[in-house]
Amino acid sequence: MVQLLFKRIGFMIFTMIVVSIILFLLLETGLTGDPATRVLGNFASDEQKESWRDQHGYNQPVVIRYAKWLGNFATGNLGTSIRYKGPVKDVLLPRLWNTAILGFWTFAIMIPLSLILGVLSGMKEGSLLDRTISVFGILTTSVPEFASAVFFSALFVFGLKWLPGTSSMAGGFEFKQLILPAMVLVVYDFGYVARMTRASMAEVMQSQYVRSAVLKGLPYRQVIIRHALRNALIAPFTVIMLQINWLLSGVIVVEFFFAYKGFGALLLEASLNNDIALLEACAMVAVVVAVGSQTIADIGYTFLNPRIRFT
Amino acid sequence: MTTQSTTEMPTVGIGATIWRVIKSFGLLKESWVGMIGIFLVLFWVLVAIFAPLIAHFDPNASIMPFAKPGTVDTSGYTFWLGTDHMGRDILSRIVWGSRTVLTFAPLATLSAYSVGILMGLMAGYRGGLIDDILSRISDIILSFPVLVLYIIVIATIGASGLNIVIAITFASSPGIMRIVRGLVLDLRNRDYVAAAQTRGESDWRIMLFEILPNARGPLIVDACLRLGYVIITIGVLGFLGLGLPPPDPDWGGMVNETRQMAMVFPHMTLFPCIAISSLILGFNLLADGLREISLRD
Numbered sequence: 001m002v003q004l005l006f007k008r009i010g011f012m013i014f015t016m017i018v019v020s021i022i023l024f025l026l027l028e029t030g031l032t033g034d035p036a037t038r039v040l041g042n043f044a045s046d047e048q049k050e051s052w053r054d055q056h057g058y059n060q061p062v063v064i065r066y067a068k069w070l071g072n073f074a075t076g077n078l079g080t081s082i083r084y085k086g087p088v089k090d091v092l093l094p095r096l097w098n099t100a101i102l103g104f105w106t107f108a109i110m111i112p113l114s115l116i117l118g119v120l121s122g123m124k125e126g127s128l129l130d131r132t133i134s135v136f137g138i139l140t141t142s143v144p145e146f147a148s149a150v151f152f153s154a155l156f157v158f159g160l161k162w163l164p165g166t167s168s169m170a171g172g173f174e175f176k177q178l179i180l181p182a183m184v185l186v187v188y189d190f191g192y193v194a195r196m197t198r199a200s201m202a203e204v205m206q207s208q209y210v211r212s213a214v215l216k217g218l219p220y221r222q223v224i225i226r227h228a229l230r231n232a233l234i235a236p237f238t239v240i241m242l243q244i245n246w247l248l249s250g251v252i253v254v255e256f257f258f259a260y261k262g263f264g265a266l267l268l269e270a271s272l273n274n275d276i277a278l279l280e281a282c283a284m285v286a287v288v289v290a291v292g293s294q295t296i297a298d299i300g301y302t303f304l305n306p307r308i309r310f311t
Numbered sequence: 312m313t314t315q316s317t318t319e320m321p322t323v324g325i326g327a328t329i330w331r332v333i334k335s336f337g338l339l340k341e342s343w344v345g346m347i348g349i350f351l352v353l354f355w356v357l358v359a360i361f362a363p364l365i366a367h368f369d370p371n372a373s374i375m376p377f378a379k380p381g382t383v384d385t386s387g388y389t390f391w392l393g394t395d396h397m398g399r400d401i402l403s404r405i406v407w408g409s410r411t412v413l414t415f416a417p418l419a420t421l422s423a424y425s426v427g428i429l430m431g432l433m434a435g436y437r438g439g440l441i442d443d444i445l446s447r448i449s450d451i452i453l454s455f456p457v458l459v460l461y462i463i464v465i466a467t468i469g470a471s472g473l474n475i476v477i478a479i480t481f482a483s484s485p486g487i488m489r490i491v492r493g494l495v496l497d498l499r500n501r502d503y504v505a506a507a508q509t510r511g512e513s514d515w516r517i518m519l520f521e522i523l524p525n526a527r528g529p530l531i532v533d534a535c536l537r538l539g540y541v542i543i544t545i546g547v548l549g550f551l552g553l554g555l556p557p558p559d560p561d562w563g564g565m566v567n568e569t570r571q572m573a574m575v576f577p578h579m580t581l582f583p584c585i586a587i588s589s590l591i592l593g594f595n596l597l598a599d600g601l602r603e604i605s606l607r608d
Binding site: 011015018019023026027134135138139141142143144145146147150151153154157158165245246248249250252253256257267268271272274279282283286287290291294 | 344450570574599
């Protein structure tokens with residue numbers, strides 16, 4: 001157990017370092033275009049670029065620059081955003097908080113919904129309910145987030161006029177503006193989690209211990225709740241944790257569509273505006289969240305599953 | 312004599328494989344879900360092939376801006392789906408856009424599969440250090456949130472058709488590699504592989520002609536799912552403004568260009584979204600039908 005913990009955390013740190021090297025090579029060296037041109041624009045003179053490079057230490061050897069860059073990152077000095085003309089940290093933190101709120105509500109709706117639907121369809125494999133849920137799940141995962149955002153906007157904003165079409169929260173936080181973005185994310189994501197829950201539940205329902213529980217005459221309800229569910233919900237735990245990774249992609253689309261001032265929109269904005277310091281910080285945050293949640297998923301799975309824990 | 316038999320072997324193998332693939336598609340009529348899927352996919356394939364015959368207007372020509380669906384042109388033709396803010400016929404753009412999607416999505420999937428299969432075969436069959444290195448690399452790439460990866464890659468190398476194919480290959484070949492690797496680990500201990508090894512066939516020959524054809528079942532299902540997913544990716548990139556450069560029609564790009572006007576003219580965004588969703592649904596249902604059939608045997 002302890003060994004596994006160290007192994008996982010070691011791999012997590014290793015991944016982050018490799019990713020930081022890749023990011024550095026892509027964005028800070030001349031590999032894919034001159035950083036000075038990217039910051040100052042195409043019309044800057046050579047002297048301007050040269051003095052910019054001098055000023056920002058771009059004329060030092062790559063290894064030293066990487067070490068300094070990583071040091072700055074590790075100590076929380078994320079640099080200055082060109083677009084927002086201020087420290088990256090001040091721009092990033094409120095945006096992260098907004099996305100956390102959106103993510104929280106998405107998960108708060110998606111997890112119960114997909115677990116209940118998954119367990120219901122896994123209980124009786126091949127039943128009408130099972131087939132309906134599975135086809136419905138395929139249907140919702142087939143609609144890209146931007147398309148379902150368009151559909152929901154057409155229905156709830158344009159048609160019924162129930163909800164606001166943008167979520168910029170210009171006049172302070174308003175829960176109403178959070179409904180559509182969260183709904184789009186839930187609809188796109190729940191199908192996959194439900195399918196995984198169903199597979200896990202169906203497998204457990206065919207196991208020896210569930211069969212013997214049924215054969216010894218326990219009420220069906222008790223077999224499901226006390227015997228089947230406990231084991232069937234281990235696998236969905238991992239899937240849900242890995243879903244955080246998907247959510248990071250989803251929020252980019254949804255926040256862009258609804259003009260929600262969150263982390264995903266910021267990342268996209270940074271990349272479209274060549275705001276390198278901001279893009280690097282956003283990408284690193286995304287990777288830390290993604291790899292961190294995967295590590296927790298792995299460790300949690302081991303912890304929840306005694307068959308692995310004790311071997 | 313011996314050389315002849317070895318040169319004939321693969322063609323028979325490939326021919327038989329293709330025949331079995333066609334037969335498994337034929338079995339689809341037993342699954343109504345799969346039938347709907349194949350119907351949707353075929354519909355869009357036919358639309359893409361006959362695009363010049365179906366679309367009456369030039370997809371990039373400005374004719375009449377902001378026309379609602381059903382408006383009749385001065386020349387007597389109807390804009391069945393209306394026009395966009397630049398006066399371009401939306402139906403024609405969707406029809407021509409199907410060509411864009413059905414060119415780049417299969418191309419990107421094929422490219423990702425070529426890389427993924429080669430990596431998976433090497434990792435699974437050779438094992439050892441190669442396996443370790445390839446698996447670590449794919450672990451790292453897969454730990455990235457996909458869209459973040461696409462945005463960074465496209466933002467640094469620029470948006471173009473080729474670059475989208477490169478980005479998709481980069482991001483999805485590790486996943487394919489994992490699947491192939493798992494299948495190879497199971498298949499490499501089979502008798503026919505041992506027989507081929509005793510015959511003295513080369514590693515690559517064994518991987519490509521003995522192992523790969525026998526791993527095709529799960530790979531075909533995965534390819535259908537992945538094709539759907541690649542279409543989503545191309546659409547999302549277009550929607551975010553990182554897709555194919557305008558003006559050529561691209562479904563995601565159409566939504567991006569007109570989404571600001573969606574509150575007043577919802578038809579501009581609605582129809583491209585229906586188009587892309589139906590095509591993706593087609594591939595996903597097809598994959599579901601194929602899986603159902605493969606489980607039945």
